Amino acid sequence: MLRTDALLIYRPDIKHNLTFVFRGKRWTVYTILLAILVFIGTHAISHMVHVQYRDILVPGGYVVGCLLCWSSISNYFTSKVLEFNPTLKRVQYQASSLFGKTEWDKDFAEYIQVRLWRPERASFIVIVLRLRDGEEIPLGTSEAGIFGVDKARTIAKHIAEILNVPMIEERTVLH
Secondary structure (H helix, E strand, O other), rough: OOOOOOOOEEEEEEEEEEEEEEEEEHHHHHHHHHHHHHHHHHHHHHHHOOOOOHHHHHHHHHHHHHHHHHHHHHOOOEEEEEEEEOOOOEEEEEEOOEEEEEEEEEEEEEEEEEEEOOOOOOEEEEEEEEEEEOOEEEEOOEOOOOOOHHHHHHHHHHHHHHHHOOOOOOHHHHO
């Protein structure tokens, strides 16, 4: 089952381990800027006389703006780190948010493959770690995924070498 949380982003050379993180502070800035734009647009629409569906757009705009503000607050306090530790032969995961903390630690032997794929018709590429229990963990090099095929291959091969598992590159990557 593919996890639906945000992509964990490659962060090079932290303690010589391979590390991926969720950039919550960066997403805070993105969502707060979007919230401000929505509030400004909603305020402008509320003062226009000849706007069709104004009675629906104005309350809807304020609701969307408030949801974006909540998302900003949540992202600010969210931290996720996935670290490959070749010395211990373990993958360590730590996540914390407003709602609690999650940690797990899995042996390299629990991973069965590294998959490089392009989801459906998306323009980006994703690296997916597959575990024996069916879980799949998405990784990337930007918030949208990976834009360069060569960079994706390099990182995926490196992860596969560390975990000592095969790397599968699906045909969708080259199309």
